[in-house]
Amino acid sequence: MMERLHTLAIQTTRNDEFIREVEKASGQHISQCYQCGNCSASCAYTYVYDYPVNQIMRLVQLGQKDVVLSSKSIWLCATCQACTTRCPCNIDVAKVMESLRILSRQDKKVSEHDIQLFYDEFLRLVKRFGRVFETGLLPLFSVKAGKPFTDVDLAPRVLMKGKLGLLPHKVKGQRHVAEIFDRFEAYGKKSDRDKG
Amino acid sequence: MRIGVFVCQCGTNIAGTVDTEAVARKALEYADVVYATSYVYTCSEPGQQEIQRRIKEMDLQGVVVAACSPRMHEPTFRRAVERAGLNRYMFEMANIREHVSWISTDKEANTRKAMELVHMAVAKLRFNQPLFSSKVPINKRVLIIGAGVAGIQAALDCSDGGLDVVLVEKNPSIGGKMAQLDKTFPTIDCSSCILGPKMVDTAQKENITLYACSEVESVAGYVGNFKVQIRKKATYVDWNACTGCGECVQKCPSRKAPDTFNENLSNARAINIPFPQAIPKKATINRDYCLHFTRGKCGVCKKICPVRAIDYDMQDEIVTEEVGAIIVATGYDLFDHSVYGEYGGGRYPDVISGLQYERILSASGPFGGHIKRPSDGSEPKDIVFIACVGSRDASVGRPYCSGICCMYIAKQAILTKDHLPDSNCYVFYMDIRSPGKNYDEFVRRAQEEYGVQYIRGRVGKVYPRGDRLVVQGADTLLGIQVEVEADLVVLATGVEASSGAAELAEKLRISYDQYGFYMESHPKLRPVETNTAGVYLAGACQGPKDIPASVAQGSAAAAKIQALFARDVIETDPQVALVNERTCVGCLKCIMVCPFGAIQSKTLRDGSIKAEVLASVCQGCGLCNATCPPKAIQLQHATDNQILAELNTLCA
Numbered sequence: 145m146m147e148r149l150h151t152l153a154i155q156t157t158r159n160d161e162f163i164r165e166v167e168k169a170s171g172q173h174i175s176q177c178y179q180c181g182n183c184s185a186s187c188a189y190t191y192v193y194d195y196p197v198n199q200i201m202r203l204v205q206l207g208q209k210d211v212v213l214s215s216k217s218i219w220l221c222a223t224c225q226a227c228t229t230r231c232p233c234n235i236d237v238a239k240v241m242e243s244l245r246i247l248s249r250q251d252k253k254v255s256e257h258d259i260q261l262f263y264d265e266f267l268r269l270v271k272r273f274g275r276v277f278e279t280g281l282l283p284l285f286s287v288k289a290g291k292p293f294t295d296v297d298l299a300p301r302v303l304m305k306g307k308l309g310l311l312p313h314k315v316k317g318q319r320h321v322a323e324i325f326d327r328f329e330a331y332g333k334k335s336d337r338d339k340g
Numbered sequence: 341m342r343i344g345v346f347v348c349q350c351g352t353n354i355a356g357t358v359d360t361e362a363v364a365r366k367a368l369e370y371a372d373v374v375y376a377t378s379y380v381y382t383c384s385e386p387g388q389q390e391i392q393r394r395i396k397e398m399d400l401q402g403v404v405v406a407a408c409s410p411r412m413h414e415p416t417f418r419r420a421v422e423r424a425g426l427n428r429y430m431f432e433m434a435n436i437r438e439h440v441s442w443i444s445t446d447k448e449a450n451t452r453k454a455m456e457l458v459h460m461a462v463a464k465l466r467f468n469q470p471l472f473s474s475k476v477p478i479n480k481r482v483l484i485i486g487a488g489v490a491g492i493q494a495a496l497d498c499s500d501g502g503l504d505v506v507l508v509e510k511n512p513s514i515g516g517k518m519a520q521l522d523k524t525f526p527t528i529d530c531s532s533c534i535l536g537p538k539m540v541d542t543a544q545k546e547n548i549t550l551y552a553c554s555e556v557e558s559v560a561g562y563v564g565n566f567k568v569q570i571r572k573k574a575t576y577v578d579w580n581a582c583t584g585c586g587e588c589v590q591k592c593p594s595r596k597a598p599d600t601f602n603e604n605l606s607n608a609r610a611i612n613i614p615f616p617q618a619i620p621k622k623a624t625i626n627r628d629y630c631l632h633f634t635r636g637k638c639g640v641c642k643k644i645c646p647v648r649a650i651d652y653d654m655q656d657e658i659v660t661e662e663v664g665a666i667i668v669a670t671g672y673d674l675f676d677h678s679v680y681g682e683y684g685g686g687r688y689p690d691v692i693s694g695l696q697y698e699r700i701l702s703a704s705g706p707f708g709g710h711i712k713r714p715s716d717g718s719e720p721k722d723i724v725f726i727a728c729v730g731s732r733d734a735s736v737g738r739p740y741c742s743g744i745c746c747m748y749i750a751k752q753a754i755l756t757k758d759h760l761p762d763s764n765c766y767v768f769y770m771d772i773r774s775p776g777k778n779y780d781e782f783v784r785r786a787q788e789e790y791g792v793q794y795i796r797g798r799v800g801k802v803y804p805r806g807d808r809l810v811v812q813g814a815d816t817l818l819g820i821q822v823e824v825e826a827d828l829v830v831l832a833t834g835v836e837a838s839s840g841a842a843e844l845a846e847k848l849r850i851s852y853d854q855y856g857f858y859m860e861s862h863p864k865l866r867p868v869e870t871n872t873a874g875v876y877l878a879g880a881c882q883g884p885k886d887i888p889a890s891v892a893q894g895s896a897a898a899a900k901i902q903a904l905f906a907r908d909v910i911e912t913d914p915q916v917a918l919v920n921e922r923t924c925v926g927c928l929k930c931i932m933v934c935p936f937g938a939i940q941s942k943t944l945r946d947g948s949i950k951a952e953v954l955a956s957v958c959q960g961c962g963l964c965n966a967t968c969p970p971k972a973i974q975l976q977h978a979t980d981n982q983i984l985a986e987l988n989t990l991c992a
Binding site: 162178179181182183184185186187190191195196198226230231232233234277 | 363684728732733734735736770797799800801812813815816819820821857953
């Protein structure tokens with residue numbers, strides 16, 4: 145677990161703007177959470193989290209921007225959506241976690257660089273080939289993450305079974321997929337400029 | 341007509357966002373208005389005296405008060421003008437609080453709207469006529485629908501007060517949900533031991549007529565004079581003859597009928613007496629399972645019955661009862677937990693409802709009071725209770741707190757430890773709500789004396805592991821996920837409105853909320869009255885309630901009826917339809933549209949046919965007024981001329 149919070153000066157550390165940002169990005173009303181803990185009860189990855197997901201929700205309610213955006217939990221979330229499915233208050237908790245990852249990147253608070261790297265490499269290949277190219281992704285990720293030998297021992301068996309193609313799959317409309325990325329990146333730059 | 345207008349400031353409630361002085365000044369410009377003023381609290385004693393003084397001084401013939409909703413103070417002001425010698429219907433109220441000052445802060449627009457509402461009230465008042473109520477005798481009998489603990493208490497209190505009571509119960513026995521309980525919190529006294537004497541009393545009181553296995557078919561009439569049709573469902577057993585000896589139950593070969601009294605934990609015979617203390621203790625045939633009805637043969641019960649009570653040809657019977665007031669005490673139903681897929685959706689036999697566990701604990705239950713698992717009959721060692729199943733859960737449409745579950749699982753955990761001292765009980769809860777007298781102490785006892793483990797967090801899922809169940813939940817106080825292996829999981833299933841509540845509400849013309857609970861007339865000040873005169877509420881049909889609250893409401897409703905029946909006559913409301921015989925063409929369309937059967941036809945001496953309104957039956961809905969082609973039938977105090985005068989003012 146991360147370094148524990150000690151006495152929290154609720155008035156001085158509460159960032160109301162952050163709460164509004166999370167609500168806007170996720171479309172969820174954070175105040176609806178009544179801390180029953182069903183999200184944490186259902187979460188498959190809570191054992192590796194620094195804050196269980198109900199505590200992440202509580203920290204957002206308290207506007208604890210730095211703690212939340214630099215937490216490991218938001219990056220270790222697998223978006224399995226068990227929390228969303230079982231939330232008695234109909235909060236899309238997984239959507240909140242997703243929004244927090246975006247805000248964390250924007251604020252340059254990412255704690256799990258490898259996971260961010262994996263997302264980036266994954267999407268880069270999707271942009272290039274129209275879909276993911278596993279045989280390229282794994283070595284690229286492993287090398288860039290500085291652990292080139294991860295899972296190398298599995299490669300021969302997987303290759304023998306024909307699970308990995310040596311060449312990327314061709315997909316129709318590969319160019320259109322790339323255009324989606326271009327449009328998104330242009331939009332991102334524009335909104336960055338607008339923010340200013 | 342000389343009209344006086346009184347614009348109430350209601351402290352700052354109205355004056356804060358309405359220029360009441362300007363409204364009063366403006367009123368002086370309206371036709372017939374000879375006096376107008378603004379007053380700080382018109383409903384206060386001096387405020388009412390001011391109205392009375394001005395009526396006399398200014399020789400007023402009609403009064404308009406612009407204030408709150410007429411639901412609040414119309415009766416107050418009607419009495420005030422009456423004391424000054426005016427007819428109480430020469431009064432109009434303009435609602436400038438709920439409809440104006442409370443809904444907008446734009447003072448200019450509010451003042452304009454208030455002026456228009458006052459103008460409309462003045463315009464209507466110019467067409468008002470003095471109206472007089474007639475007096476009709478009160479039928480001092482009471483109908484009570486539902487014979488759970490609330491209905492039984494109401495019946496006994498009415499009976500003790502010397503009133504005739506008609507008690508209608510849907511099930512074959514009275515007692516309701518309380519009869520199914522083993523013990524009651526927070527005293528752990530035996531439920532049937534404290535309810536039993538009341539049930540016996542109910543059966544023995546000579547002035548209580550009990551209709552079990554019966555339902556209300558239709559309700560006509562009005563306060564003081566209701567006419568109620570009751571459907572006595574066919575039981576295929578002549579209850580006048582049946583002695584409840586149980587011979588037929590013993591010998592019945594059909595053993596697969598659902599045992600609803602035991603929450604289907606066991607099976608019943610097709611002919612059955614629900615439980616040993618049942619009142620009336622009479623047998624009933626379930627025709628869906630009776631071999632005589634399903635296969636056309638058998639007839640064992642008929643052969644064996646020593647008093648020849650079996651009658652396979654019995655039909656439903658409709659009886660009519662006349663009463664002066666009605667108490668609705670139809671109780672609640674248990675939430676169906678099978679919507680929770682994560683708790684097994686009803687697939688695991690060892691995940692049971694709170695009421696099922698109550699039957700397991702009960703000595704008259706399916707296992708004779710020994711705690712066993714429904715799946716294999718083994719004794720459980722680890723028992724998990726999950727709170728808030730179907731309560732405080734917006735995702736299943738039940739955002740309200742059921743109010744009883746925190747207490748009943750504490751009780752069940754204590755009883756479990758009493759029955760099985762070596763067992764371990766775990767309670768997953770979100771919050772503990774125990775605001776009653778000695779309630780929180782009781783929950784503390786469960787934890788401190790009995791060692792029940794309370795874990796603050798909801799349960800994410802329940803899944804089988806071998807012949808046990810894994811309960812995966814959270815401990816939010818610790819901030820971790822926890823897991824408990826259980827032999828038995830008891831869900832604290834919540835309270836929901838009883839099935840059929842809406843249909844009954846429509847028969848009684850009372851309202852209900854979005855969850856099906858009946859609406860009281862005022863949430864604080866009129867908790868057992870409805871907005872339909874003469875119809876009262878008691879118990880969980882109004883909202884989730886525990887036994888003390890249900891009993892208190894049963895007694896409260898009985899007290900209300902004693903007060904109503906202290907008079908011998910009741911004044912009817914003169915705001916009803918009236919036929920102008922000179923213009924009535926006798927088409928009788930009004931008879932066809934009247935929902936209350938309040939209109940009949942009559943033949944005059946010259947042979948012409950005219951409509952005639954039974955003033956005591958008419959509810960003043962105005963359907964006939966809207967339907968009548970020559971506008972001969974007019975709803976008094978809301979005539980076409982009065983409504984048009986208001987509209988003309990508004991549209992001018």
